[in-house]
Amino acid sequence: MLPSPIHSLLLDIRAGWERDSTPTLDVFGAGALVLQRPLYRSTKDADVLRTASIDEADEGHLLGLAGPGTTLARRHGVYVEVVANGIPLLPHVPEWIPLDFEDERTTPRVRVLGAVDVAISKLNRFNANDRSDIDYLIRAGSVSHVAFLRRFLDAVDVRSFDARAEDLPEVVRCFHIVERDMFGLSELSDIELPSWV
Secondary structure, three states: OOOOHHHHHHHHHHHHOOOOOOOEEEEEHHHHHHHHOOOOOOOOEEEEEOOOOOOHHHHHHHHHHHOOOOHHHHHHOOEEEEEOOOOOOOOOOOOEEEOOOOOOOOOOEEEEEOHHHHHHHOOOOOOHHHHHHHHHHHHOOOOOHHHHHHHHHHHHHHHOOOOOHHHHHHHHHHHHHHHHHHOOOOOOOOOOOOOOO
16 A cells, blocks of 8 residues: 555655754644545645644754645645644543654654544534544544543543633534534533633
């Protein structure tokens, strides 16, 4: 099986990494799905979470190598985007799965977000692609309702204490759409939100 364009892009990023730093690139969203399921669908970008592992110079180097409009992005038809840590809806301790490469380089390391947490992270925006991705994961047996609810409650708890807590009622509405339309549940989960939301 041929590697996905994102996988090939990451190989070239690793080959072109000319810094002594050893960052870990945490890929989430559709990019994480494509890296775990190359035949599922294509995507135009690989979202990398901005973490303490990536300093400002590393981020600049990464975007210079593979950001929008770079040679690597044009070659592979996909680019890297670095996303602020507070943007995606994630549980307190996200499930990151190390991605193995056969090349000899050891940096940057790459991790992909696990399937259940990818589904949770897609409730924020919940556009047509997000809905399709969640539905695919559920139909593929990668996301059970029990795990989806447990991880969602954890993510709601995290989000309750940041500046985007006001978005939670809409996120809960999207969660219930998934329960009803994708899991086929007639009785929706009771999600309690803090009184200040």
